[in-house]
Amino acid sequence: MTRRPRTAALAAALLGSTVLTACSGGGGPAAGQPNAPTITTAVPAPARDVDTVTWNLASGEPTTLDPAQSALESVSTVVANLCEGLFTFGPDYQRKPALATSVDHPDPLTYVIHLRRGATFWDGRPVTPEDVVYSVRRILDPALGSPWIGWAANLRGIEPTGDDRVTIRLKKPDALVPNFFALPAFTVVQKAFAEKAGKGFGTAKGGVMCTGPYRVAGWTQGREITVTRNGTWWNTAARPRVKSLRFTFIADPAAQSAALNSGDVDGQFNVPRAAHAQLAGRGNLLFGRSLAPTFLAVVDSGGALSDPATRQAIQAVIDYKGVIRSVYRGTAQPLRALVPPAAWGYARDVYQGEYDRLPEPTQDLARAKDLVGRSARAKEKIVLAYTTAIEEETRTATAIADAAAKIGMRVELKPMTGERFAAVFGSPKGREGIDLLLSTGYLDSPEPLSYYQFFTTGNFYNFAGYRNKEYDTVIATAIGTEDPAARARLVVRAQSILARDLVTIPIATQYVNVYYGPRLAGVVPRQNYLYTPWAASLGGK
Amino acid sequence: MTLTIPALRARGAARRRPRRPLGLVLAAAFLSLVVLTAVLAPVLAPHSPEATDLLNSLAPPGTEGHWLGTDSTGRDVLSRLMHGARLSLLAPLGVVLLSGVLGTAVGLLAARAGGWVDAVLTRAMDIVFAFPSLLLAMLVVAVFGPGLAAPVCALAVAYTPFLGRVVRSMALQEGARPYMESYRVMGFGEWWVTLRHLLPNVAPVILAQGTLSFGYALVDLASLSYLGLGVRPPEADWGSMISQAQSAILQGQPWSGLIPGIAVLLTVVSVNVLGEHLSGSIARRQGETR
Numbered sequence: 064m065t066r067r068p069r070t071a072a073l074a075a076a077l078l079g080s081t082v083l084t085a086c087s088g089g090g091g092p093a094a095g096q097p098n099a100p101t102i103t104t105a106v107p108a109p110a111r112d113v114d115t116v117t118w119n120l121a122s123g124e125p126t127t128l129d130p131a132q133s134a135l136e137s138v139s140t141v142v143a144n145l146c147e148g149l150f151t152f153g154p155d156y157q158r159k160p161a162l163a164t165s166v167d168h169p170d171p172l173t174y175v176i177h178l179r180r181g182a183t184f185w186d187g188r189p190v191t192p193e194d195v196v197y198s199v200r201r202i203l204d205p206a207l208g209s210p211w212i213g214w215a216a217n218l219r220g221i222e223p224t225g226d227d228r229v230t231i232r233l234k235k236p237d238a239l240v241p242n243f244f245a246l247p248a249f250t251v252v253q254k255a256f257a258e259k260a261g262k263g264f265g266t267a268k269g270g271v272m273c274t275g276p277y278r279v280a281g282w283t284q285g286r287e288i289t290v291t292r293n294g295t296w297w298n299t300a301a302r303p304r305v306k307s308l309r310f311t312f313i314a315d316p317a318a319q320s321a322a323l324n325s326g327d328v329d330g331q332f333n334v335p336r337a338a339h340a341q342l343a344g345r346g347n348l349l350f351g352r353s354l355a356p357t358f359l360a361v362v363d364s365g366g367a368l369s370d371p372a373t374r375q376a377i378q379a380v381i382d383y384k385g386v387i388r389s390v391y392r393g394t395a396q397p398l399r400a401l402v403p404p405a406a407w408g409y410a411r412d413v414y415q416g417e418y419d420r421l422p423e424p425t426q427d428l429a430r431a432k433d434l435v436g437r438s439a440r441a442k443e444k445i446v447l448a449y450t451t452a453i454e455e456e457t458r459t460a461t462a463i464a465d466a467a468a469k470i471g472m473r474v475e476l477k478p479m480t481g482e483r484f485a486a487v488f489g490s491p492k493g494r495e496g497i498d499l500l501l502s503t504g505y506l507d508s509p510e511p512l513s514y515y516q517f518f519t520t521g522n523f524y525n526f527a528g529y530r531n532k533e534y535d536t537v538i539a540t541a542i543g544t545e546d547p548a549a550r551a552r553l554v555v556r557a558q559s560i561l562a563r564d565l566v567t568i569p570i571a572t573q574y575v576n577v578y579y580g581p582r583l584a585g586v587v588p589r590q591n592y593l594y595t596p597w598a599a600s601l602g603g604k
Numbered sequence: 605m606t607l608t609i610p611a612l613r614a615r616g617a618a619r620r621r622p623r624r625p626l627g628l629v630l631a632a633a634f635l636s637l638v639v640l641t642a643v644l645a646p647v648l649a650p651h652s653p654e655a656t657d658l659l660n661s662l663a664p665p666g667t668e669g670h671w672l673g674t675d676s677t678g679r680d681v682l683s684r685l686m687h688g689a690r691l692s693l694l695a696p697l698g699v700v701l702l703s704g705v706l707g708t709a710v711g712l713l714a715a716r717a718g719g720w721v722d723a724v725l726t727r728a729m730d731i732v733f734a735f736p737s738l739l740l741a742m743l744v745v746a747v748f749g750p751g752l753a754a755p756v757c758a759l760a761v762a763y764t765p766f767l768g769r770v771v772r773s774m775a776l777q778e779g780a781r782p783y784m785e786s787y788r789v790m791g792f793g794e795w796w797v798t799l800r801h802l803l804p805n806v807a808p809v810i811l812a813q814g815t816l817s818f819g820y821a822l823v824d825l826a827s828l829s830y831l832g833l834g835v836r837p838p839e840a841d842w843g844s845m846i847s848q849a850q851s852a853i854l855q856g857q858p859w860s861g862l863i864p865g866i867a868v869l870l871t872v873v874s875v876n877v878l879g880e881h882l883s884g885s886i887a888r889r890q891g892e893t894r
Contacts, residue, residue, distance in 0.1 A: 320854050337854035385658025389678065451832050454851050458658075458677045461838050465656040465677075476837050478750070 099393040100574065103349040104154070109585040109602025115307045116583065116601065119319060119331040124312035125288070128279065129265025130250035131202050134210040139247075139593040140332060141288060141310055146252065146273035149176055149195070150245040152591040156408055156509045158245050162190055162274060166244065171236040171545065172219070176244070178227040182297040184253045185278040192223030197254040202247075211248040214240065236543045238550055239516075242508040246594055276303045276599040287311055290598075304585070304602025316454070323578060330579035330601075332592060336392050336455070339576075346580040351588035352405035353575040355505035356398055357456075359447075359463075359568040362487075363498045364527040367443035372434045373472075374565040376441055377499070379431035380466040383424045387571060390458045395571040397424045400558050401514060403572035405590075408509025410551030417555035421562055424569070432470040444473045449501040452481035459570065460501050474499075494526060503573070505590060512541050512550065515557050518566055529566045628881050631874035638871055642689035651680035653687040654838045662857050675845070675860040676852050679838075685864055688840035692868070695752050695841070696821035700814045702760030703767060708803075708810055710764060711771025715779060716798050726772070729765035737762035738824050745833040752835055755828050759821055767813050774806040808886045815879035819872040826868050842868050 122137040130146040133139045149163035162182055167175040182190045199221050202209040217237040224230040233240065243249055252264075256272035263269025267282040276298070277290035288310040292303045311328060313319050320338035322328040324345065334342060342348045359377065361368050368374055383397040396403075399421040407414040435441040445467075449460040460476055467474040477497060479487070486493035487500060494500075506514050517524035519535045534557055541553035561567065577588040584604040586597055641648065650669070657678030665673040665681075672681040714725040737759055744758035745751075778784065779802065787797040828834040829843025837844070842864035849861025 317850060317854060335851065335854070337851035340855060382658050385661075385678075389658040389661040389676075457837070457848075461677050462656045462658050464838060465654055468654070478832070478837055480832075 100350040102574070103351055103588055106347075106349070106587055107584055109304045109583070109600075109604065111304070111603035113305045113583070113601075113603040115309060116305045116329045116598075117309045117311060117327065118598075119311045119313050119322060119328040121314065121319060121331055121333040121335075123314040124285065127265040128271050128282075128288075130247045130252060130271070130273070131207055131209040131211065132265065133247040133250070133594075136333070136593065137312075141290070142247070142250075143275075143592065143594055144277045144290060144308070144596045144598045145271060145275045145279065146247075146250045147275045147596070148245055148247065148249040148251065148594075149178075150249075151595050152245050152508070154587065154589070156591060158241070161245075162195070162251050163244070166241070172233045174231040174233075174240070175224070176229045176231070178229065179297060180227055182274055183295055184256075184272050184274050185293055185295070186253075186256075186272060187295065188253065188255075190251060190274060191254075192225070192227065192229050194254045195229050195249075195251050196221055196223050197257070198251045199249060201252075201257065211243070211246065214243040214246075214248045236545065238542055238545050239510060239513055242510050242513065246507055276301070276596045277308060280307070285312075298599075301596075301599050303596075303599045305598060308598055326580060329583060330577065330586070332575070332577050332588075334576055334578045336394065339392065339394075342578050346578060347583070348576065348578045349586075349588045350394060350574040350576050351590070352403070353505065353573055353590045354403060354406040354507075354509065355503055355575070355590065356401055356403050356572050357395075357459075357501075357503040357570045358398070358401060359570065360500045360502055361498070361527040361529075361566055362448075362494050362500050364529065366498050367440045367445050368498055370438045370440045371565065372438035373441045373445075374568065376431045376434040376438065376470070376472060377445070377463070377467065377474075378424075378565060378568045379427045379434065380463060380470060380472070381424070381568070381570060382426045382462055382466060383570065384426070385462065386459050390455045390462075391571060391573060394576065395573040398569035398572050399424060400562055401567050401569050402506065402511040402558070405572070406506045406509045406511055406514075407551075409547035413548060413551035413555060414511070417558065421559075426466070428466065428470055431466075431472075435471050441472055444475055445498045446475050446477050446496055447499045447501060448477040448479055448484070448487065448497040450481055450484035451478045452484065453503070456501050456503070463501075488524075500526070507594070511558070512538070512554050515554060515561065516542065518561060527566055529564070531560060531564065534560045625881075627877050631877035634870055634874045635878065638689055638867075638874075639693065641686050642693050645683075645686040645690060649680075649683035649686045651683040653679065653684040653840045655679060655683075662852055662855070662860070664857070665859050665863075672863055673859050675848060681845075681860050681863055684840040684845055685842070685867060688842050688845055688864065689867070691752065691835055691839065691841040692822065692826065692843070692871075695756055695825050696818050698756045699759045699763060699821035699825070700818050702757065703763035703817060704810060704814050706760060706764040707767025707813075708771050710768040711773075712775055712798060712803065714768070715772045715775030716794060716802075722772075725768075729768050732762060733765040733769075735762065737820075738827060741824065741828055742831070742833060745828065750833050750836060752825070755825060755834065759824055763817050763821065766817060767810060770809060770813055771806055774809055775802060778802050778805050808882075808889075812879060812882040812886055815875060815882055819875040819879065822868065822872055822875070 120137045120140055125138040125141055127138060128142055128145065130142050133142045147161045149161060150158045151161040153159040162179050163176045164179050165177045169175065178190065178192060178195065184190065201207060202211050203215050205212065217233045217235050219232040219234045221229065221231045251274065253272035257264050260269040265271055267284050270279055276293055276296045278293045280289040280291040282288045290308045292306050313322055316335035316337060319331060319335060323331060323338065324341055334348065339348060361374065387393065387395050387397055399418055404418065447460055447464060449456045451457055457478065464474040464476050516522065516538050518529050519525065519538050520530045537553050537557045541550050544550040544553060575588050575590045577586055579586060582604055583601060585600040585602050660674055661676050661678040663670050663674040665671065667673055670680050672685065675681055710725055710729065714722045740762045741755040741758040744754045748754040784797060787801065825834060826843030829841050830847040832847060835841045835844050845864035846861045853861050
């Protein structure tokens with residue numbers, strides 16, 4: 064038998080991989096005991112320069128470095144250090160000047176943006192109003208397929224109105240628009256370079272031309288992207304301490320853990336939970352509150368979930384305490400509403416008051432059983448889809464299905480690869496046969512309205528086809544309301560309607576985390592690392 | 605005195621009978637235990653294999669009520685191991701049976717038909733033989749989606765040349781023997797002779813080959829499950845148990861992956877020992893008859 068050695072080797076490999084990995088771990092019994100981590104809001108500034116830092120992108124190699132496509136973690140983590148918008152987010156998400164110094168808002172339909180004088184692209188050419196207008200209009204071209212096109216629903220036009228001035232005019236008041244000034248919707252690229260690069264803009268071959276603290280030095284596809292310090296960055300007060308930053312693309316959690324442990328990689332955002340215990344004792348493993356909710360979304364409102372009692376039963380079977388403690392190992396908090404408290408960027412007292420009024424999420428199997436008994440459709444099959452790319456979601460979905468089975472519900476699990484799961488968000492075809500979706504999303508800015516608007520009639524992300532006139536009216540009014548407190552009061556009304564109708568079932572908000580080795584300092588774990596030049600704060604201890 | 609003769613003869617006969625190797629006995633005993641556990645899993649398993657208990661996840665072996673501990677969602681490892689044995693044994697059996705039927709049919713057809721039929725079938729087997737079985741199974745899963753039916757069929761096709769080549773070679777040898785010619789002279793049909801007389805003569809080889817293929821199929825299917833392409837959750841098989849234990853292993857809590865890993869290893873080794881013994885016995889018997 065010629066195949067014998069192969070079989071024995073494979074069987075031994077299956078076992079061997081288990082043993083070897085086990086031996087490499089520094090676990091022990093204590094590793095199984097999750098402790099709620101401390102939230103870090105500030106760290107000491109770096110004291111010295113560092114020549115090179117290797118930083119891993121947990122979600123793999125970016126498909127592009129075009130800021131117009133900066134809506135994927137892998138792309139945004141790099142682009143945030145290369146390209147800048149008119150404004151940026153400071154700690155706690157307050158808006159800070161970047162390529163613009165200020166904005167006037169003379170009437171509800173007009174924003175006049177004053178550009179920074181002296182800001183230049185990496186090649187030394189000055190940033191002009193034409194570059195700004197070009198960059199914004201470029202994103203509005205449907206042919207580009209930018210995910211940031213949505214901000215402009217109420218845009219009438221954008222024009223250069225002076226040597227250092229750009230004016231934005233709206234068709235009707237839209238309180239969401241100013242948030243986008245600090246997001247990739249308003250990231251500035253050089254017009255001449257982008258036009259010349261054409262479709263190659265942002266690719267490994269075509270490159271990008273921006274103004275940020277780092278510039279692209281090389282992109283070896285499949286291996287690494289190297290960026291170097293931009294010596295002509297306008298922000299001299301925040302001069303980067305790391306001269307060269309090398310991004311690697313290790314996507315496998317076990318390999319990430321090994322690379323971070325060995326020191327081959329110096330740092331990473333979104334460190335796999337399984338590696339926390341080992342890394343906490345090695346370097347800086349820090350946690351911060353995120354704008355990310357994990358929730359169940361009703362996808363098919365015509366099936367078993369058409370009955371509110373069925374949705375309430377699903378909500379009642381979730382073991383929130385178990386999910387937080389076991390699945391997230393204490394690095395999350397249960398959620399009462401879809402938008403997590405960290406995303407209340409204004410009128411926090413209004414949001415807090417309403418949030419406190421919502422019931423605390425707890426598992427109540429007796430109530431769930433009672434609801435199932437009263438529902439005509441609760442015993443119909445419910446297909447719950449989730450992505451196997453996120454191990455925590457596999458475990459959460461498994462626990463929900465088992466708890467549902469205990470009370471007589473039939474929840475069938477539909478595991479999907481990352482690619483197939485992404486298709487769920489792309490078209491109705493990708494959602495065929497799915498009743499319920501376990502997903503983790505995040506808000507780009509601390510504006511709850513930006514998330515709640517997704518559930519208005521006809522919205523692209525309203526997968527369930529939810530229709531509620533009162534909800535639509537409240538959201539539309541909120542979008543047109545500039546006064547923060549008044550807007551918050553409208554948003555919490557919408558939040559109550561959504562919580563009552565259970566179009567989504569919030570589960571938890573996970574902490575954002577970052578790890579960097581013992582010789583480094585400076586990065587605070589904040590979700591806005593996706594859109595702010597986080598590497599400029601990194602340096603040597 | 606007359607009474608002692610049979611006793612002496614019996615003792616002498618017992619001395620001449622070859623003793624079974626310890627490895628074979630242990631392998632047979634282990635496989636019997638695994639099969640018995642798989643059959644009686646619903647009765648013997650202390651818990652439902654799908655019952656989760658998040659607040660009691662990753663309990664170590666020896667925890668009260670969980671002899672082999674719990675996995676990352678608090679499911680009892682022993683119960684999942686016992687229930688997992690069913691799919692871990694049944695699926696490779698399906699591969700062996702399917703590839704056995706296909707391989708025998710292709711091998712016999714190629715040998716007995718000869719000519720261009722033989723040439724085409726032999727080349728086809730060469731092509732399939734050159735294609736990695738696991739890759740073929742992964743491609744099929746990519747087309748038809750996860751689950752066990754598609755990979756079982758794909759692996760059966762991939763394994764067909766292993767048996768097909770052996771059967772063809774054996775059938776060519778047997779076909780040249782005088783008894784086959786005698787049947788033909790007596791006027792029996794070609795396929796009647798093949799199925800009635802040739803097939804029984806190659807059957808022990810098919811059996812031995814099938815036993816060895818079982819081990820390969822078990823590992824291939826466990827690998828597919830490990831990659832998340834096998835059984836659908838929350839069903840258990842050993843490969844998926846190892847896969848689901850990855851993060852626990854990184855946390856220094858390897859038992860929920862180590863235990864099914866050991867089960868796969870011991871089962872494959874046992875099946876191989878049994879298959880090799882069977883092949884050796886057949887070779888010896890054929891040597892004695894010729």
